Amino acid sequence: MSRGWKDVRDHIKRQILNSTYKPGDKFPRDKDIALELNCARSTVHRAMRSLADAGIVERRRKGGTFLKPEPVTRTTLSIPITRVEIEDRGYEYRHFLVSAKATKATPAIATRFGADKASRLLQIQALHLADNRPYVMEDRWISLDTVPEFVDVDLTQISANEWLVCNRPYSRCDVQISAHTITGEAGKFLEAAEGAATLVLERTTWIDDNPITHVTATHTPGYRLVTKG
Amino acid sequence: MSRGWKDVRDHIKRQILNSTYKPGDKFPRDKDIALELNCARSTVHRAMRSLADAGIVERRRKGGTFLKPEPVTRTTLSIPITRVEIEDRGYEYRHFLVSAKATKATPAIATRFGADKASRLLQIQALHLADNRPYVMEDRWISLDTVPEFVDVDLTQISANEWLVCNRPYSRCDVQISAHTITGEAGKFLEAAEGAATLVLERTTWIDDNPITHVTATHTPGYRLVTKG
DNA sequence: ATCTATAAAAAGCACCTACATAATAATGTC
DNA sequence: GACATTATTATGTAGGTGCTTTTTATAGAT
Helix, strand or coil: CCCCHHHHHHHHHHHHHCCCCCCCCECCCHHHHHHHHCCCHHHHHHHHHHHHHCCCEEEECCCEEEECCCCEEEEEEEEECHHHHHHHCCCCEEEEEEEEEEECCCHHHHHHHCHHHCCCEEEEEEEEEECCEEEEEEEEEEECCCCHHHHHCCCCCCCHHHHHHHHCCCCEEEEEEEEEECCHHHHHHHCCCCCCEEEEEEEEEEECCEEEEEEEEEECCCCEEEEEC | CCCCHHHHHHHHHHHHHCCCCCCCCECCCHHHHHHHHCCCHHHHHHHHHHHHHCCCEEEECCCEEEECCCCEEEEEEEEECHHHHHHHCCCCEEEEEEEEEEECCCHHHHHHHCHHHCCCEEEEEEEEEECCEEEEEEEEEEECCCCHHHHHCCCCCCCHHHHHHHHCCCCEEEEEEEEEECCHHHHHHHCCCCCCEEEEEEEEEEECCEEEEEEEEEECCCCEEEEEC
16 A cells, blocks of 8 residues: 555645544554555554654554644754854854853843752853854853853853854753844944844753753844744 | 663763764764664664754765764744634634735745745735734735635634644745834734834745745734744 | 552564665776 | 766665553452
């Protein structure tokens, strides 16, 4: 009947499309689907897992496989190192360290990192430039408890962004995206008109339960974030 | 040595962490890693594929497996049906059809859909409300060539958003995120102050090579998009 | 009736074999 | 030397077997 796991996946997708299964419905057991399509259970398993990864289907041991009650659009956002992002667009990259100082956590940071883990912090402000024009301004907090060796990094040579991404793989990353009108200081550094809309990305990364860093990246007006999925 | 594919994955992750492999480096063949870790090639394959899916590693037939030259933060964005998003936040959902008319494609839409596929279009503007307060305004184009049955949908009963997501699974979806200051008409419907910053999500969905719909969703000021990964 | 232990069911995983596919390297031809 | 052909190689996939894990359902004990 069908040949590869992608065919099986597409077959099931098609059934979802023409309402053979409706949201919340239970699918037959992998074994039975395999029997029906004349393939191995592992092939159905592979197809179902890909559908589960895509958020289309939900699988539970013993329970079986269900069509997700409410379809969700799931897409992948790729955030490269800022230098790479700029160079990929064909611009010359430069970065500029605005300030770096050890400070006490603001309540917002303390909450985000966990009250007990927000000691020994470094706050860094930096500007990334594309062809000498402002591209993104970042306001970053770094946990020196988690990354003590960061104090030895020469931030005139490498940006905190690049050093951390390259040297501190993380196990978890939260991202928040919002829009703001530009405020005084950021506007000055970004050379943007007062009141312009900017896209702001906030990222927090963790290694196990230890916070590595939290960045608020304010982009120049007109910036677009593109995803593929 | 190791037991499951997750152990193999974590073993490799650990090696990446402590610079056993540096960006751009080539990994041994799956077979050799399997030999070294005393497990089956398929187990290594499973682990490597998960690392490839996560964007950490790159695999090429014949070529082998490489550590991605430039680490990329990859995160997943989930966009539920607007009704569900609003109800999940504990608000009462309502939607309001502003306008629906058959019109000619703008150059922007023609480019996006493909010049030859931008005939027979429907343009819809709708407002989604949470507890009777504006939540998001959508400006949508629908290809009636791809979705002819859409003309029979009663948009006072169900939003175009929900009908399409539930009835027209797509094979591809592009998302673009940007920030804009609110303009006259959208500002009126969203009851937002002139000049406020709004997060704008543009989505285009396709079934094979046929465009289904393109939406520009303008959110109320203060909206935050959250991802987990 | 309520809680608890046990059994059963379905997905998940590990391992194996065999073959397919695609990209590269080596070779031959002009 | 430039180009086409062929061989090689590492990943990708299909199929099969047998076991594990988790969760549900059931039977038993109080």
